[in-house]
Amino acid sequence: MPDNPLAAVDPWDLVAEDYAGSTISVMRPFAVRALELAGLADRPVPPRVVDIAAGPGTLSLPAAEFAERVEALDFSGPMIAQLESAVRAAGLGNVAARVGDGQALPFADAEFDAGFSMFGLMFFPDRPRGFAELFRVLRPGGVAVVSSWASLERSTWMQISWRALGSADPDIRTPAPNPESLENPEVFEREMRAAGFEQVSVVPHTVEMVFADADELLARLTRGIAPLELMRRAVGERAMADRIEAMRSYLTEHYRPGSPLTTTAYLGVGHK
Template sequence: MSEGTSVTAQPWDLVAEGYAAAAATVLGPFAERALELVTPGTYSVIVDVAAGTGLLSLAAAAKGARVDAIDVSAPMIEQLTAAAELAGHTTITAQVGDGQDLPYPDGRFDAGFSLFGLMFFADRPRGFAELRRVLRPGATAVVTAWAPAVDSSLMRALYGALTAGDPNAALPQPNARGLENPAVFEAELRAAGFEAVTIRPHTVEVHFPDAAALWDTMTRSSAPLTTLRHEVGEAEWERRTEAAIEHLTVTYRANTPLFTTALFGVGTVPAA
């Protein structure tokens, strides 16, 4: 949950299956909150940029919206499409593509979202500008980014477990140039042409039945950690997993609440 992962497809390709299975535990409430800030009506047309496996797209479709979802990772889009078919949602159109170069005409959408996606773009200003371009006058954009990891008891628990298996692991420190800095977040939205910009925090509480569930959920839904697993190999990852779960068994009591916070950047396209 940091801005250290590239927008290139490989990390997200690797994590797609685990992300689809595990990410909803933490990200689902944030998707619901994002929709509450706009409340798309029936037949509203929205865009979900860097949609991942579609938590927001699926929730919006369930509320009656028509959704264009786009993500740089083909496996992510495959997971999204399969989930939409399983749920019977016929109003989602999903495709592989770059959020920094959206394949949509100007002014197409009634609302736009990027749930923990645009924060990873190599060229964030271009990502914001593209989102602004495809929204109609008066439309609202909602973009989420993680607050600093040091402020999250969930992330502190995860990185404490990581350190048990790798003493060189370190909790990401605040990044003054990232979207976790509210001033930067607001400035980039305004520079893209949004007005009435607000940056508001939203905290979610999660809990797990045991240490193994905490570790499994958080590592399977993390692109950086899935990439690390791929790099170190299964034998080394298994060793680190055993050390991490042993650590969490001591430090985490079953069903103890843990907290993590996101920043919601909300802006409006000026009326024509």
């Protein structure tokens, strides 16, 4: 079992359906920005694209508009099932999805023109291996874009989320800054360069969200969120219901309906 529980497949299997229906809306603006940074729409020849830790298709689906083919890979079978369902619903014939390990990609060397990992590679137990595999499968001249959340201080959305959780369970502590993770742009750039990428840049991108009231915000915080599903499994349904009510009370008191919350991510861009 990895040290970080979110590096294991089980929590993502648990939340796949709700993640596809709810959380993907938070992630989609970052995927659109990643596609812009990669310049997919500007290419004279449609590129071959790989999407690693693809989840339910947050990036794979919009990438299909510009790509000759998108190969999507995730270690969660239920996430891939959600992606395949979305592909069928959209009538896309150029997206293929499979279950696999982003640290040991089942693709040949130099197979793709562009590669992405949206909020996935950041959790890999062996990040250097993940970056190296992404570099390996790109053709010379290819581009990669990888995203990771910025530190908590740059996200009012995550701040209120953790405070609401803490109101429900005093043993929960707001995560401390981790300067060795990809929330540190210097580490992000260093790890991409160590894998062989050149012309590396780490670009911040901020998304704003507005909720009608505390209940709408609570629904977003409690649907498709892997850490909460792990908590539910640990404490049981009755205790979890009590915690959700405590979160509702906190948000009713501390969230002003219609006020904006922001979250920031870093997008690392590298070229081969």
